Amino acid sequence: MPFLLLVGYSFALAQPQQNFADSLQTALTQTNDQKQKLRILAILTEVVAYRDIKKASTYAQEALNIVSVPKYKPYETIAFHSLGFIEYRKSNYPQALKWLQKAEEAFNSVTDSLDISHTYKKMGMVYTRLGKHPQALSYHQKSLKIAQARKDQRGISATYHAMANVYYFKGDYDQSIRYFKESLKINRLLSKTQNRQDAIGSLLNNIGGLYGEKGNYFQALEYFHKSLKIRLKTKNKPGTASCYYNIGEIYQLLAEYNKAIGFYEKALSIRKDIGEKTGVIECYNSLGATHNKLEQPSKALTYFLQANKIAQGIQNKGELGRSLVGMAEAWMSLNAYSKARNAFEKSLRLSQQIGQKALVAKSQVGLANLLAKEQKWQKAIEYGMQGYALAKKIEQKNTIKLAAQVLAEVYAQKNEYKKAFDFLTIFKNTSDSLINAENIKKVTALESQKKYEIEKQKQTLEQTQKEALMKAELKQQKRLRRSAIFGLSMSFLLVLVILLFFYYRYRVQQRQKWNQALKNQEQLKRNAVITAQEAQQKKIAQELHDGVGQLLVALKLNLEAILKQSQGNQSQKPWENAFQLLDKITNDVRGVSHMAMPNLIKSDGLVMALEHLMEKTFGYHTIAYDFEHYNLQEKYIEPLEINMYRIIQELISNVIKHANATKVSLQIYQVEEVLYVRFEDDGQGFDVQTMTSSGVGLLSIGSRVDFLAGDINFEQEENGGMVVNISLPLKQPMHLEVKDGRLAA
Structure with missing residues (x-):
């Protein structure tokens, strides 16, 4: 039984996908640059395709419309890639391959090497689904070389992930585990400076699935639970659902069907909540298959029908075929042969169309079994032989076993006893092979459980010993600490006195040097000081306008x-x-x-400065907040960082003073050469026309955005609250010139 392995995790960021998609949609509406719009559409296509294939298709079509203009024809690779990905998500692999091959052919010097790297990776994924593993590995190797040349560790990790999937579908689970662990190693290193928890959770989940395929069920459960712990901590609902689903698959393999149903239902509940339609279909199909095994065809049928309806809606042909086969088997159990035949025939046509050979063989053998029950011997033989030949070619033993059983019964009914005996022998040999394989899995599972329990006991014993040693060591340390504390205190005081003495001497010497240097430079600096005073006075006036001006008026009145009163009674x-x-x-x-001057910007950069500002402002406040950032550089030019900081500072001040809000959200991200800011609160909102014309704070924000040649937009939500969207170009205007080796205003 296949586990849910995630093919990639390029967008598994530390944020909800819906928020990311909304931010991209905002950026899309704000830009008039067609090349930039093309890039955003490509990202939106891949993000949205996992939950709404129709909407993703509109994004891909819009990208195609852009490159149909001769001016943007050199960027066809991006649009063709998006269309290929849409067909891949629909399980229409031959059509997906055609679009991706067109993307490969359209690649040129204008297009970034990262674009063709992504195309190579997607082609590898398609070839994997078509069962052409050498071609899949060849394209992944091409993608890997580009990522290595660019020193793109995330790209290398993602390619290892994709290569692991090839070996998974090839049945080489040891190689698959090896590549997943290589990807895991890179992500753990990256997690020291980046948020890679979702990627790590995805890899742990996949490794668990592979151990499940190998029959190491308890080791698989251990990896699934490690992944689940991360997913719950990061509040990653899609990942949490994936873990629940895979744990259900393990319990189904262990024939603990009720436990399996419990975990499938947990996964189903989450996927319904987040609108992950493909995942909902998978859960319905697995629940139906489990109830078929429990010999509850009526209940199984209700799940398969729901899966079928949704799969048709989102055009997921792979899961649609799976639901049709499940429905046919349930109807056969209920003796509804006409409905069963119709479902098998639909499944056969669909699986032949999308090239899923395993589903083709299963549908053909299912039809043969049905026709045998209806005593249509010749037709049963035709379908049975077709299914048997294909299942043998792709080594699908369960289907071979069923085909041999059906053909043996049919030939016996036709009095062709030699052929009946031959297929009965094949049936017996295949059954023995499956029994042996199942026994090996059970033995492996028991060994895995024993090893797991021994390891747990060992860890518990080691932990107990460590705790005892730590207690003894703490007692010894307390005794040593008490005896040494007086000596350390005196030593510290002595060192402090010496340091103060030398520091005082150093200050005196430095002051003498500085006085002499100031005399020499006084004349040179005078002209520069006069020029700088104008700008400095303007800045000071802007900072002091709120508080000091009003206080001076009050002082004058007093x-x-x-x-x-001095003229009368004082x-x-x-x-x-x-x-x-x-x-x-x-x-x-x-x-x-x-x-x-916010010094934290200079030392640690803009992100750390903003995190400090948010924590300092809201850490002990009743207003909740969240701060998300992605695809940002470590440093930007100083005027951009300082003015960005001031803008956010002023927005926070306005929320506290006027908004009466309970939650604030800040998002900052970079797309190509533009920095986007989205600031949102759930407060009472305000009249944008009135506030922007009379509010000094908002005028200050507008001035800073104009200084950076950016755009700002205020939007009032229908249910209250305010959204501020800002876009700032990274290519700054000429009034930011180079001074002393760095850019400054």
């Missing part, structure tokens, strides 16, 4: 009151107010000086 209250206001002004000036 001083006027004092002046008036009072101390105005003086007290004046001093309080002066203290407030002092605190505000100090706060602004700290805010003048």
Whole structure:
């Protein structure tokens, strides 16, 4: 029984796919650059195809419309690739191959090598599904060479993942495990600097599936549960459903059908919730197959019918064929031969169309079995021989066994006893082979369980010993700590005094050097200072406009009151107010000086600075927040980073002051040469026309966006709340010039 192996995980980011798709959709509507739009459409096609194939098809068609314009014809590779991927998701592999071959032919010097690398990888995936494993490995090797040349560790990891799938479908499980583990090793290294938890969870899930295929069921369960732990921690619902589904497959193999049904239903519930239609079909088909094994054909039929309906809707021909075979078998058990024949015939036509040989053989043998029950001997022989020959060619033993059994019975009915005996012998030999294989799996499972339990006991014993040693060591450390603490304290004080002495001497020497240097440079700097004052005064005025200006007005009013009262009875209250206001002004000036330059940007970069800002602002606040970023560079030019930081800072301030929100969401991502920002809150919203014309804070945001040659858009949600979308080009205008070896405003 095949487990759910994920073919790739290019978009398994640390974020919900729906949010990512929404962000891409926003970027798509905001750009007028057709080349950039083509790139976004290609990404959207692959992200959306896993849950809504019809919508993904519209994206692929839109990409094709763009490259139909002569000006964009050199970029045909991207559009053809997307159309090939759509056909792949529909299980229409011959048509998928045609589009991908066109993408390969259209590749030229204008197209990025990453595009052809992705095409090679998809061609390998298609050849895998067509059972042409040498061709699949050849194309994956081409993709791997490009990724290695680019030193693209994520690309190398993804190609190893795809190659592992080839060996899985080829039946070489040891090689498949090897490549999955190579991919896992790379992702664990990448996880030190990137969020790769979803990719690691995917690989653990796949390795578990392979151990299940080998009959190491308890080792498989161990990997599935490791994957499940990561998926639950990262709140990855598709991954969680995949783990539940595969655990159900293990329990079905162990003939623990009720447990299997429980896990299938957990997977089904999640997949319904997130709208993952392909996964829903898989669950319905597996539930139907399990109820068939429990000899509950009526209940099995309800699941197969639901799977069939959804599969037709999303054009998933592979799962549609699987549901048709399951329905036919259930109807045969219910003696509804006419309906069974109709389902088998549909499955046969469909499987021949998409090139799924295993399903073709199963449908042919199923028809032969049905025709034998109806005593249509000649037709039964025709279909039975066809199914037997194909099943033998692809080494599908269960189908060979059923075909031989049907043919032996039919030839016996026709009094052709020699042929009946020959097929009865084939039936017996195949049955013995399957029994031996099943016994080997059971023995392997028992050995795996024993080894697993011994390892657990060993780990428990080692943990107990470690805890005992740690307790003894802690007691010893406490005694040593008490005896050494006085000496360490005195040593520390002595070192501190010495350091202070040398530091004082160093400061005196440095001050003398600086005074001399300042005298020499004073004349040279005077002109530069005069020029810089104008820009600095403007910046200080912008920072101080909210607090200090109002406080100075209030101080003036208090001083006027004092002046008036000095002519009559004097009072101390105005003086007290004046001093309080002066203290407030002092605190505000100090706060602004700290805010003048966010040093964390220089040391750790924009992302760390923003994470610090969000945590500092909302960490102890009633407002919940989430911050997502992807495809960002480690560093950008200084004016871009500082102004971006100021923009986010002002948006957060507006939310706290005006929005009355309970949740804030910030997304930042880069597509080609454009940086996109999406800031969203669920507050009470505001009148954009009024606020942008009168709000100094929003005018400040607009000024900074204009300074960076970007665009800003405010949208008020129907149910309240505000969404701010900002796009900033990375190719900055000429007013950002090079000074002292770096870009500065």
